[in-house]
Amino acid sequence: METFVFSVLNGVTYGLLLFMLSSGLTLIFSMMGVLNFAHASFYMLGAYFAFTIGAATGFWVALFLAPVLVGLIGAAVERWGLRKVHTNGHVAELLFTFGLAYLIEEIVKIVWGKLSIPYKIPPLLDGPAFTLWGTDYPAYRVFMLAVSITMLVALFLLLKKTRAGLIIQAALTHPAMVGHLGHNVPKIFMTVFGIGCGLAGLAGVIGGNYLVTDPSMAYAMGPIVFVVVVIGGMGSLAGAFVASLLIGLLQTFAVAVDATFFDLFGWAGLGAMTEVGRISISSLAPMLPFLLLVLILMIRPRGLMGDREF
Amino acid sequence: MTDTALSPALGPTRSAQFRDRVLPFLAFAAVLVAIPAFGPSRTWLTLFNSMGINIVFALSYTMLLGRAGLLSFGHAVYFGLGGYLAMHLMAAIPEGVWGVAGVFALPVVGFAGGAVAGAVIGWPSCRRAGIPFAMISLGIAELVASAAFIFVSVFGGEEGISGDRMKWFDPIAIGGLEIDFTMGPLGDVYWFIAFWTFLATVLMYAFTRTPLGRMSEAVRDNPERAAFVGYNPQQVRYLVFIAAGGFAGVGGGMAAVNFEIFTPENLSLAPSGFVLLMAYIGGIRYFAGPILGAVVLTWMQSSFSAYTEAWLLYLGLLFIVIVMFAPDGLAGVVARLAKGVTAPGAAPRLGRWAGRTVAALVALTGVVVLVEVAVRWSGGYGETFEPFGLPLPADEPITWVLVGVPIALGLTLLRLAATGDEP
Structure with missing residues (x-):
């Protein structure tokens, strides 16, 4: 029971962090057809910016400034990079962001060094929030949860209750029609790209000190965010939300399961000390999202809640 | 075919x-x-x-x-x-x-x-x-x-x-x-x-x-x-x-x-x-x-x-x-170059391309200086970038002149070349 509750809490925290990353990516992907390979690089930039800004102003200012800065960089990338490549098709756009991910990683290595940086949790949140069954639950995770949910609500209100959100939603499915109605679609694209990157930056600000801030964090996070977007389905923020939580819970629970293949398949004659029998479920946790990705693409290419195939 | x-x-x-x-x-x-x-x-x-x-x-x-x-x-x-x-x-x-x-x-x-x-x-x-x-x-x-x-x-x-x-x-x-x-x-x-x-x-x-x-x-x-x-x-x-x-x-x-x-x-x-x-x-x-x-x-x-x-x-x-x-990659560049030399009206076109190449190279010089100075600054071993015997430490204005001027100049030239082109 204890493990279960903590796993659920951790899984939801991680899942919401994933959603913060994948919501931006889904918006960008659905609207522009660009699977942004550099999305996790903006997440990394968020963490590094927060470290540098935070050193001067403290964490709370950085929490606002860093995502805005990342968002502006994202908008600039769209305006002067991606828009130019757009005419050469989606593969060229994908490759552009692929090269951008390379570039950002190298620049980060030059500016902040190759090792991880001491980006710490602010002292105010560096303690237990509550105690369950004698185990402390860190306050910072509760804070992450709060930020994620605030962001979720804000995004929901923006998309559903404002005029701008209405146009963005329309551009998700019918970009050409929105253009015909006289809206500046390239500007919408730039804004959405900027907002998406800003959200990734925010995820970096609150995720960088929870996980680890080093130049390989983008490489570690990037593929998982793709998995979330593909499983969730194209054009579906709700799908991305469900998929984020699913992946978050799946990974957290797999790590918590203390079983090997022998325990599962021993009845079929699998030896305890054979190579296959010794594989533990927890060691498979990093692989599970990709297994899910391949299965989903084979069985249901539109994803859980996608409204169209890509 | x-x-x-x-x-x-x-x-x-x-x-x-x-x-x-x-x-x-x-x-x-x-x-x-x-x-x-x-x-x-x-x-x-x-x-x-x-x-x-x-x-x-x-x-x-x-x-x-x-x-x-x-x-x-x-x-x-x-x-x-x-x-x-x-x-x-x-x-x-x-x-x-x-x-x-x-x-x-x-x-x-x-x-x-x-x-x-x-x-x-x-x-x-x-x-x-x-x-x-x-x-x-x-x-x-x-x-x-x-x-x-x-x-x-x-x-x-x-x-x-x-x-x-x-x-x-x-x-x-x-x-x-x-x-x-x-x-x-x-x-x-x-x-x-x-x-x-x-x-x-x-x-x-x-x-x-x-x-x-x-x-x-x-x-x-x-x-x-x-x-x-x-x-x-x-x-x-x-x-x-x-x-x-x-x-x-x-x-x-x-x-x-x-x-x-x-x-x-x-x-x-x-x-x-x-x-x-x-x-x-x-x-x-x-x-x-x-x-x-x-x-x-x-x-x-x-x-x-x-x-x-x-x-x-x-x-x-x-x-x-x-x-x-x-x-089309490097091969595409080579192919276009070969075509540009043989096709009629080669001289003005090659002149334009040469101008653009020079502009790009000027900008590249600035980028290279920037990257090399930055790499040595971040390496933390106190090395300085010395192209052709000219030391360029990260905190000297000459370094930043050599970074900023070529990049600005190269990009401006490229921009001018692009607007001067016929469509």
């Missing part, structure tokens, strides 16, 4: 066929044969051997991305699995005269390994082209690489498995003729690599001339029409995928013999990304493109990494510049 139903006069003449299809390969073979005559050092031989492997690998990748339009992020899986199979067989080959021939033939084993892997993995992957294919290849690459770390007995864990390509130590006598070829020394390995590079290149070119190779291009451009003509796009993709996997496996077999070690790293996303860069920077629309890309990038990898820590940054910049401004 030839169409035999029409007048045969529409097809290329025999001399044109010879010029376009045979002559380049004769030249390629001549270069391969001529290289040892210059007595290259060990460093150069090592470099040439890596180039040969990368040429085969990049060409096999272009069968997917260039010909069939399938963007794969996991092509190193087939390279690696073919290589691992060759590695295991190399260990199984007994010492003896025939062992030399056995080791020499290992790329065939690599082909088999890569093709079988392609046949198994390709079946679920090839149903759709485009983004779903790219995502499946990414997922499978992650799965295979993680699995390779788990199954230590097959893949050797972190340190991988190593082998020994030398199965015989004396000169071999055949009919009174003594041949000193044991596959041990680097010079012998060069001939091995050269042979397989040439053979694989010819075979992959021949593949583009087969009906299957032609259909793969049709499926890339318009799958619906290909289906109406009576070809199942899924099946075409699948067969091309198997062939591409097989040729990647040939590269893997060559690498197994050359490096005598294979680690799970070889299957991971990093080499898959590198082969994508090689093929795309070289130019995927031209058969010679990936060859050019493999040669240039392998050379950059070995020589730039000695000069500067930031070589991956330069690689990323090169890739982005290619994607943005020259989507």
